[in-house]
Each structure stands twice: as C-alpha cells, then as structure tokens.
Amino acid sequence: MRRFGCLALALAALISAPAGAQQLAYGEAAGLGPLSTQVATVTEVVEEEIVEEAGGAAAGSGRFVASSPVSGLAALPRGVARYGPFRVLDAGRAALVGPTDERSPAQFLAMLAAHPAIATLELVECPGTEDDRANLRLGRLIRARGLATHVPDGGSVRSGAVELFLAGVRHRAEAGAEFAVHAWADEDGREATDYPASAPENRAYIAYYREMGMSPAEAAAFYAMTNSVPNAQARWLTAAEMGQWVRQD
Template sequence: MRSFTAALLPILASTLGLGTLCGAAPAAAQRLAYETLDLDDTSLSGPGARRSRLMVSGGAVLDVSLPELTGREAAYGPFRVLDGARAALVDATGPRSPAQFSAMLRDYPGINVLEMVECPGTRDDLANLELGRLIRARGVATHVPSGGSVRSGGVELFLAGARRLADPGAEFAVHSWIDEDGLQPGDYALSAPVNRRYVDYYRHMGMSPLEAEAFYAMTNSVPFTQARWFGAGVMSLWVPFDGAAAPLAPDVRS
C-alpha cells in the first residue's frame, strides 16, 4: 500500500483517450479539464510509503464548508455519526467496513446521508464494493461538501449513493489499481473477472454498459503511480447529481 503527499501538476486533457469508448463519455463534453499527479516521484512520498489505493488531498479549497467534528461523535471504523440523519466518512475503508456500516445503521436507523469528508480510498477493494452495495441497498445518499475529498476507492462509494450530491469545491481523484503481483487493469482482458467486477458494479449503480466501460477506462487512464484529479463539475458529466444537498427526513427512508 502507498501513501503520499500531493503537489498538483495542472494540465488540460485534450481528450479522454478512450478510443472506441469515446461515444460513451460524458454527454456534455468530450474535452474535460483534469489535473494529473505523478506519484512515482520520490519527492512526493514520505518515509515508510506503502502500496495502496489511498491518496492524500490534491490541493487547497478556499470555500470550505465541511461538517464540524468535535471528536465526541459515535465512531464505527471510518464512520462518524453527526446527528440522527447524517454520518461522515473520514478515513479509508477496510475489510471490516461493511459490518461497521451495518452496525451504525442498526444503532442509528435514521441515517440517510453519508457526508464524504476525507475519503482517501480503501485497504480492501472487495469489501469496498460490498460496502457500496450496502449503501445503495439501504437508500443512503452520498454528499461531498465543499472541501470534501473523495479519492481512489472512495469514488466507488460516492457512486453508490441513492442520491448523489457534490458541492462546488469538492474534489475527486482516480487511478488504476494494482494487485499483489504488480499487475494493473491493462494487464488483463476487459472480460477478465478482475476487470468485470468494476464494470458490473458501475452498471449496478445505474450506468449503461457503455457508460460503465467508459468510466472504468477513464479511471484506468493513468497508472497506479499517478492520479487524475477533477471537480464536481466533471463528475456531474459522468453521473447525474440529485438536487440540493440537504438531508432527507429520517422517516422518508423505508
């Protein structure tokens, strides 16, 4: 697993580089603004850096409206209970995260919004996809507030929201995964189970087959040692957002 300190190198991506999948790219744009960070630069890695799908924040946001945490919130792994209707995700997910999420909803059944405050990724991709399916099955909305940061495996969790909300000033980042043998998505056929699990997940979250393959290609358009950063505006071209960023009433969700 790898952790690192980020310094952005801004670029304007002239195309998504998706080949025959470009027809399934965001409907409103074939030319999108991204920022790319080279994570292989040792100047960006602190002592003890480890391999992971975890990424630190990509840059400062001036207009920050993050939920205030007091340190007294009920904690369930990376989740913090903010009030009767909202919880926050403030750390990487891991193998126990699905059970921790279920326990939180058992104890606080009115929670229907997950505030994605600091989401650096996951230590267990399979558990992370299971968690995403739980979020969708329980009808929980995902909201990235201004200043919130959703990276790597955290993006799968954002997509899981029964409603998806992201404010101006939210940031997202994606990159290729890497397995224990050092292989990345391009080393396998798209039809291989290790790739299909992500495409199938995106379809489960509402994308068409072509949209799912195009989104997966975009996430893999930079290698594991780099990251592609973008804001809420670009993300909204890939998946629809759902109205104002306000919690649902606790009694709305069945």
C-alpha cells in the same frame, strides 16, 4: 494488501485508534453489547445479506491517494459516535473520514443498527480503500440501505472512495468538492490494463457501475476513464467535471 506511504499509514492510525474505543463505549451504551459481540453479529449479517459478485476485484487490490493538492479542505467533523471511518453526525447523517478496509462493511452495518434513521452519508475526507473487494461490498450496502451520498464544499473523494459516492441512491457534490481517480493495483503490482478486458477482475467493476445505475456504455466509459492514469498517479476532477460522468441530484 498494498503497502502505502508513511502519510497513509499515519492517517489510518490516527483515525482507527480512537474509533475503536469510542465505538466500544457507544455500542455498549446503546445496548449492543461488547464490541466483539457487535462485530461478530454484524459480520454474520454481512454474510447473509451480500451475494458476492461473479469473479471479483483482484485479490489484494487497493486504491489510495493519500493527499490532496487543494488547500482549505472541509473541516473534519468530530461526530457523536465513531464506527471505524464512519462518524455519526446526527440522527439522519453520518460522515466518512478516512480509508475503508476489510472491516468497513461490518462497521457500517453496526452504525446503522444503532442509528437506523441515518439517510445521508457525507464524504468528507476519503482517500480511498485498502481492500477493493470489501469496498465494493460496502458500496452495495449503501445502495441497498437507501442512503444518499453528499460531498460538501471542500470535501475530497479519492480513488476507491469514488465507488462509494456512486453508491448513493441520490448523489450530489458541492462546487468546492474534488475527486481523484486512477487505476487499481493488486498485491503484485499489476493494474487493470495488465488483465484482459474480459477478466473477472475487470468485469467486477463494470458490473458494479451497472448496479449503480449506469448503462453498459456509461459503465465501460467511466471505467476506462478511471484507468486512464496509472495507480502511482491520479487524475483530479472538480465536482462539475465529475458531473459529466455521474448524474447528480
């Protein structure tokens, strides 16, 4: 897994520490049993429900943009319960705050098991992912469960989190939202353009975009755009610019 800068690690630590404690308390109150039992059960569901894509993202690959150049971003919601980077806002909405990792698909399913009426995922402060394979699995779960994705005014969707925005059965970004894209990098520092276009590592993303509703030409063009800048940099897009690539409802 890639090593990120101190800011990225601090963000992850800030988010994950209280999340575990609150998830345990809330899960037990909801009658789900201890957290270890919840995660074990949900992990079994993940294994049963998800058919792995052919090939797959490069082992150890991740995409993460730790900070945003825009000031005045959306306020981080507290929520009534936390499941890793997910925060339950009310009966019908949850928010994503922080990076996803290998635990996120199971945490997402645990949240929906306890709050089955959630229909919208608000992408508020989303710096990316530490595990691209798990992130694509999470995106497929979002689509399979029929959630809409919404980026509020001031919301920031960066790097691997863009795949989660695409996952919504409907997706919408307010005028003040921002997006950042760049190439993924594996644990050896190789990026998408270091692999043949036909390599499984590249085909996995094209296949994902096709599943999210893009035509073959749209999927190829969007993937090329995301890889137009190296992993160490980022290409920033407004909501309107993202709308040129992704149809919004």
